[in-house]
Amino acid sequence: MLVKIALLFTCIAVLNPTIEEHEFDVREKVVYAKVGERELLLDAFVPKADGPHPAVLVVHGGAWRMGDRNQLRGYANALTKKGFVCFAIDYRLAPDHKFPAQIEDCRSAVKFIRGHAKDYKADPNRLGAIGYSAGGHLVSLLGTTGEAANEKNGNVDMRIQVVAAGGAPT
Numbered sequence: 001m002l003v004k005i006a007l008l009f010t011c012i013a014v015l016n017p018t019i020e021e022h023e024f025d026v027r028e029k030v031v032y033a034k035v036g037e038r039e040l041l042l043d044a045f046v047p048k049a050d051g052p053h054p055a056v057l058v059v060h061g062g063a064w065r066m067g068d069r070n071q072l073r074g075y076a077n078a079l080t081k082k083g084f085v086c087f088a089i090d091y092r093l094a095p096d097h098k099f100p101a102q103i104e105d106c107r108s109a110v111k112f113i114r115g116h117a118k119d120y121k122a123d124p125n126r127l128g129a130i131g132y133s134a135g136g137h138l139v140s141l142l143g144t145t146g147e148a149a150n151e152k153n154g155n156v157d158m159r160i161q162v163v164a165a166g167g168a169p170t
Contacts, residue, residue: 020046024080027120032089033108040105042112043069044120045080051121055057055126057109057142057160058088059168061133064095064102075130085122087113088124091138102134103141110142128162136168 018093027044040134056079060071069088076086106111110127117124129139139160146159 009076012126021081022049022083024048027047032087032112033105035092035101035105038092040090040092040108041069042075042087042109043073044085045086045088046120047075047080047083047085049083051085052117052123052126053083053085053119053121054115054126054166055085055122055124057106057113057127057129057139058086059091059106059129059138061131061135062093064099064134067093067134070131071118072130072135074100077108079130082083085120087120103138106138106142107153107158110146110158111154112159114156124157125161127160127162128164130164131168133168136165137170139163140165140168140170 024045024047027046029041030044031039032042043044058072060067061068069090074089077087080086087109089109092101108129113122113127114124131139140163142160143163147153148158149155150160
């Protein structure tokens with residue numbers, strides 16, 4: 001675990017070499033997608049300093065069956081203090097929602113982040129993801145299945161630049 005944490009903060013230093021404490025705001029319960037009647041929510045952690053900042057999608061664990069966007073709030077707080085914009089998301093849970101619903105929700109979050117980057121001071125060209133357990137699995141899938149912008153994905157680049165997957169069943 002210590003090695004993973006060290007690697008994560010090495011990545012942080014490489015992506016954002018001015019490591020200092022930043023003040024930030026939290027925008028809670030932002031709708032990032034709708035699936036049928038259901039609204040999918042995220043909490044955005046936005047540095048007060050001028051951007052654009054590298055962005056991180058934060059994906060909770062819970063065996064694909066439980067958990068919510070608050071589960072990894074500590075990661076989002078820590079990364080935002082270091083100058084990252086973080087987006088902690090909810091996604092549809094099993095068994096009510098079968099795979100691939102969960103990864104589709106993560107991809108919807110990537111589209112939202114890239115489409116609203118200016119609103120959150122995010123750099124759409126520097127987007128990574130961090131997750132633990134089921135969230136680690138989902139961010140690993142994001143990192144290995146993203147496609148360049150094309151008509152199928154609404155001309156949005158679905159590739160992410162960095163993945164930090166903890167306890168990921170892969």
